[in-house]
Amino acid sequence: MLSFDETEFVTQTESLIALRPGIEELVDRLVDEGYDNVLLVGAGGTYAQMWPYEHLARRTSRLPVRAAVAAELVVSGDALLGEHTAAVFTSVSGTTEDSLRAIEYCASRGAHTVGFTGHPDSPVARGVDTALISAPKAWPFDVQLLLFLGRWLARRGEFTGYERLADELAVLPRVLVEVAQQAEPVAAAFAEAHKDTDYHFLIGGGNLWGFTYLYSMCILEEMQWLRTTRVHSAEFFHGSLELVEEGTSVIVFQGEDETRPLTDRAEAFAKRISKDVSVFDTRAYPLTGISPEFRGLLSPLVLDTVMDRVSKHLERVRDHSLDLRRYYRVMDY
Template identity: 25%
Template structure:
């Protein structure tokens, strides 16, 4: 079923949706953030929340009922906490949408609607999950409240995958330089702002800590000057993700400070890949995460090669009871 038809179907059953919950774990949770950010920024009436799945399970919001849409997400569709959250949301009467790569997976069992996305084909395919969830959020807003920039969002969805592929095809020299420069770092700090905030978070906790066993810290760069900037010193490693859009001044302020004290700084900037020349300025904020995430995947791969540490290597995950 197409994304717009899913929301049409929900609206036919419940014309008075009051809340939207996004639920997932790890990278899947982070990939829900741009949609949550979009709805918070543009909805006048909807209550919007993003939950890590077991928080949703153990401390379930009282407002989850038949006036709620719950969107759960898991790449393989088997994350136990997210599967349980899907079931719980369904039991409470919510309209449940499961987003996964694997048809027929456990995540879909109790869902009312299923959204499947690609992953293996190319870098753009790896961004389908994030993009399709943002598409759901766009449809929710437009169908329930009306959205004046709806056509610009639809146009953006039609262009973002091509831009990701173009960007990732040109970024290899920069990715190799990052890998060579950071391969021996004891810690790497990652920050961003706006819709890209949890891209920084997921790169930190998943790509660096989980997949490379590198200590990492992450924070919103609006918070940088309220604590974290005290660790800045010459050659301290930072990765700054810069947005094209309304929150760019925060990114720029952080960059100026890092450069001022000669921190070891790598910048991944959406403007360098022409995001604003492809996506309308009214909605460009919401497409930064997909583009930057695609580029960062190349960075992570190059880091894994130079460290001889495959991204699939684990010590604990899937190997122990925990």
């Protein structure tokens, strides 16, 4: 597979699963000490990656869980934030400035701050009350967030299958390698067909809306300098549909939660207008060893693996490094 180090990938994924005992011990302590609300705080991609877990809590629990933009939180505040708040942060590098300021802000309001990163000596790891460290560069953070929130909801009697789900995560390294292998030819074909495409329209919903936002902004825009439109499948028919034309590249991200019919509807309409609709559906992947009732929860992680293959092939055919930036962390702002 192009630019895929299987050994490194497996090691990173195993390091995420290995955090389970520490995550569960932390959650149990927070619950026992009376913490009663959770803020999931991020910036850019790490903010978008919080949305599936806010979505999970909103539809299954009365526990107040909110995703917050780090920079906005510092200037606007949040009425939930206080001595009974667990504020959760994620950072690949451990150096994200907006998150560091938000960590200080949340700590000043009495919250218990939690950080997930791959760098134990980083500012984020040093700045939080509890740091849980994975292998360097391990991404995405879905395993940690699912374990953290899943355990919390289980303690409240709102996630009866948590232990079984957590046990099944042990197969993820193998399962995700198989996903990457299956996705490889699809990714190569998409990249070849779109090497000269300069605009993509992305649609997703439910617990894949965060990934839709992330892939549009953080990959296609930031890393490939491509123009995009991104819209939630439930909102597609309230304005954005007017941008779809016969030659528009429409990318549909389809998962397996209860919002699937909303994305089906948007996909069906897009195919009536555009001759260039690409559907990436997590249902296409076997995920052997994962129970059917948990597949939807893992859709963001599966799709991240699939689209990483697409990203690497876009990098190749467009001769545009995924590491190239004009402004981000290059200029002062």
